[in-house]
Amino acid sequence: MAKNKNTNSLSSMPSTVTTQMIAELAGVSQSTVSKALAGGYSLRPKTRQRILEIARRLNYHPSGAARALVSGRNECIGVSYMHGRVPSDLFNQILEGVHEVFFACGYTTTTLMAEGETAVPRLVRDRLVDGLVIGFERDRELESFAASVGMPCVLVNAPPTEELDCVTTDNVGGVAAAVAHLAELGHRRIAYVSTWSHDPVSRLVCQDRARGYLQAMASQQLPACPVASPGTPVMDSLGSLLALPQRPTALVCFNDEIAMMTIKALFQRSLHVPRDVSVVGIDNLFASEYMIPSLSTLEIPWRQMGVAGAELLWQRLQEPHRPRQHKVLSPRLIIRESVASPPA
């Protein structure tokens, strides 16, 4: 195909440099070149030097494909999530955590955007990744395919399984801490603003958080406000909370997005945050700090979750049959301007 048509004499042609070429230039065999580059073989230092020098001059880099073919490993791991369903802020932090760990191991990190229910991403199907981090949502198709080819997986911030390594956050404890803090400030009528989401995972998480809310209210000996059934539009459930005979003075929202919408809705009803109502979100989005008032929130350690997941995955790559692990990280309560003592 005239692919290596080295028509001109300059040695810096873009055509691919192979160990074979280096071998010819160095006057040795191809295998010797490979040994020189790999190290750990017995080669005369002079020969090795000559080879390395030529390789350097030609800007040689091994073909990833060839190496992957022979070694059976691609030194690449995939990070999967359902894009569009999660603020990219959050996912990117997980991704960076994963990247940080694997970059140090010389591995590449790549994002798999799961396309809804469609085909298993090519990277997995064609064994182009050695392991998988599944974020935010269990992709059952991906999971079972990975299992069928024996590819290690770790779930990060997704509903845990008995079979796979997992990293999750303590939703129950986190929400409880938020409620406790509000109670400490003197709030007695504290409500939980649920998600509207139809997707099953958000519902699960939402139920966890609702449970945290209810438990905390109970242990604080406070009467709980009704928790909207999953699927109820936010504005509806917010509306009914505000229409209660005893209007809540503090709202813990399912996440920061909903907290933002809530603050806006309160504003439109001439309710001032935090003078009339305190609001707490969950996630600590980038923007939360810049809202007016700045948003109090449960910071989920996204990046750390990525790091933890990557570490679990790395360990499993080294030792495929080690016992399954489940790490639980704790969120941290960040109090900003959207929270104050209740009105007198």
Place this chain on the structure above:
Amino acid sequence: MAKNKNTNSLSSMPSTVTTQMIAELAGVSQSTVSKALAGGYSLRPKTRQRILEIARRLNYHPSGAARALVSGRNECIGVSYMHGRVPSDLFNQILEGVHEVFFACGYTTTTLMAEGETAVPRLVRDRLVDGLVIGFERDRELESFAASVGMPCVLVNAPPTEELDCVTTDNVGGVAAAVAHLAELGHRRIAYVSTWSHDPVSRLVCQDRARGYLQAMASQQLPACPVASPGTPVMDSLGSLLALPQRPTALVCFNDEIAMMTIKALFQRSLHVPRDVSVVGIDNLFASEYMIPSLSTLEIPWRQMGVAGAELLWQRLQEPHRPRQHKVLSPRLIIRESVASPPA
């Protein structure tokens, strides 16, 4: 290495399924299997059926590595950006645009997180991607390496080059449109709030936008306020703008982040937005809509830029020597609550 230790009799072992295995089961040669799977060869329909059936039953998928090795293409393209320097919101939208186009082509998309000035990412070095989308910032090392191995590149929302395909936005025109709109509302003292950023690309973009501002003010016959020299801390330049004898009644900010910080700063000085001062940002971050007041902004068509870049890259992959192209997309002005007529 006992890798294919098929000790039990079940055929659904996780060990890798190869064309060779299928060939043995079907009683044909490996090449015949390859032909059957590829199509376009003359095979007896019965033979092909048998082979395909076995392949399906064994859940066969070709090894990406082997295929890449022989074809010289990985059907994978890399999207690079300097992570941490850009809100992930924006980058992710570009990424999704790129993904959309290449997914339809059967290609995989992977993110290269450029690690500052360090090594060229492995994916590129080892020729694991067939093309490159460079976003937000020209990575000169990456670029020159790509050029040296003849890998197609496209710049998206990065300072354009003469050699590479580019997609940019009309910063000058966009800011001019914002200024024009403010002027139309009756504003006469309109200022531009510059970036504090030390990174050279932001400065370049900032200069473009400043130019748009100055041109628009000139063409509206309005006196321009001083534009801070690059590198000045935002709060400093904002401070001096507000200290002007004739305080501006409208501020066009370098981006939404700065607009948020600006609004917060104004709020702290008891200046009400938009009653006392109108504010416009650029980027249309997710959160901008939820601010109080919601932020007026120049929406940059991030996703479309990704799509446009991907299309340019795809075309170049088909036809490597086609003339270089440069597409310029226009931002769209979104007016929300942060803009109003100037105070009487």
Place this chain on the structure above:
DNA sequence: CAGGGATAAGAAATCGTATTCTCAAATCCG
């Protein structure tokens, strides 16, 4: 000086797929 062990480097196999080359059988047509 002969033989044993270490050392250096070439030869060859391997990984899994795609493709070209080659040959046998089947088909066609006059």
Place this chain on the structure above:
DNA sequence: CGGATTTGAGAATACGATTTCTTATCCCTG
């Protein structure tokens, strides 16, 4: 019915690097 052509399928090779197997050379020692 016999030679020409088409068709089906196996054999062989290439892709580029790793690794094992072999061989040739050298040095040391008894």
